Amino acid sequence: MSPNFFIVFSYLVVSGGSRIRGIFRRWQQPLVRGPEWFFNVPVQPDFYSGAGKKILDRYRMRMLMPVAIEVVVAAAIFLSGHFLNLAWLIAAMALFIHVNHVYNVDSAERQARPFSLPETEQPAPSVVLSLKPRRLRDYSNRRLERAMTLVTIGVIAWLVRYYLSAPEHHNLRQVFGEPALLLYFQIGLLFVKYVVVAWRTPVPQFQADEYLKAREETRKFYLKVCDILRVMNALILLLWPALLTASPGALGLFVKVWLPMVVVASIVLGVWQEIRRKQVLALALRAKPTKLPDFAEQATPPSWPLCYQPSLPMLVLKGARGYSLNLANTLAQLGAAYLAGLAVLMVVLTRTVH
Numbered sequence: 001m002s003p004n005f006f007i008v009f010s011y012l013v014v015s016g017g018s019r020i021r022g023i024f025r026r027w028q029q030p031l032v033r034g035p036e037w038f039f040n041v042p043v044q045p046d047f048y049s050g051a052g053k054k055i056l057d058r059y060r061m062r063m064l065m066p067v068a069i070e071v072v073v074a075a076a077i078f079l080s081g082h083f084l085n086l087a088w089l090i091a092a093m094a095l096f097i098h099v100n101h102v103y104n105v106d107s108a109e110r111q112a113r114p115f116s117l118p119e120t121e122q123p124a125p126s127v128v129l130s131l132k133p134r135r136l137r138d139y140s141n142r143r144l145e146r147a148m149t150l151v152t153i154g155v156i157a158w159l160v161r162y163y164l165s166a167p168e169h170h171n172l173r174q175v176f177g178e179p180a181l182l183l184y185f186q187i188g189l190l191f192v193k194y195v196v197v198a199w200r201t202p203v204p205q206f207q208a209d210e211y212l213k214a215r216e217e218t219r220k221f222y223l224k225v226c227d228i229l230r231v232m233n234a235l236i237l238l239l240w241p242a243l244l245t246a247s248p249g250a251l252g253l254f255v256k257v258w259l260p261m262v263v264v265a266s267i268v269l270g271v272w273q274e275i276r277r278k279q280v281l282a283l284a285l286r287a288k289p290t291k292l293p294d295f296a297e298q299a300t301p302p303s304w305p306l307c308y309q310p311s312l313p314m315l316v317l318k319g320a321r322g323y324s325l326n327l328a329n330t331l332a333q334l335g336a337a338y339l340a341g342l343a344v345l346m347v348v349l350t351r352t353v354h
Contacts, residue, residue, distance in 0.1 A: 008083050010090065019067065023067065030059060030108065041289075042117045043117070044116070055112055066097045074086070077089065084350050091342060106323055136197050139197055139219075139220070148231070159179060182237045182240075186234070187338070191338060196223055201215075302324040306327060310328040
């Protein structure tokens, strides 16, 4: 099975499903609370017929910017025939789209705030912070984790035995390249789960129960999505030995059966994800947005988009231009190390190793 087939198919599934759903969702997001709101900013009645129209248009143009960049880069990759570079594009766009969205929403809200209703933009007089301990294992299914661990160990053992049985006839990259990338993505998804569980923010004392319940359901939703991606990752890893040793005829038959199954599964999961997302959103909309006071008063405002503030070891700090990732935070350092390792791994795998 050619690596080009897997990378092209994966890219088309990602861009054709997840990207399109994301565009529709983010396009309507400023108005999700109704015409009296712009995201979480309560605005004046004539906002969308005046300055708000330009702010909304600029938000949507910035939201579409990553898509335009991706189309140009993807076209260049397809024309060049270097399909393995699509792996770089998938990883880069996954990060770029989310970072761009966070910045875009914050920028649009700051532009809309001068047109807000003053009496509703006062900071909450008191806040609370849940002290309930959260551990990753409390949000994990032990049977599922054991099954994925056994699959991983079994596939690695089989690949090592397969390669050592006749190493002169095997390409090291062909045997271990895709499994190495899958395992590295598995580690990344576990790290994302840990960040989701560990993330803590204060909530206003007024409607604290509604805020905490909405955030708990949002947390469970993100963790469920991570687990689904991990299961799909483990299934592809489990299929790899069969794909590696299948005859051309069996491989062709497998592809004819496998492709429709993957497409159907992607559609079903996409529908489930949108239904569950709307349920979580409906729960979040029950709590009225409240401006939280700034607890991290800093003599030197954080630089955007990255800063280093050891005195304030929070993961994200808010400055004049928006949110900044604090590299003094341990999670930020681990995330940077993971991305650097991913870049090194992909450079190694894009070269032919015998």
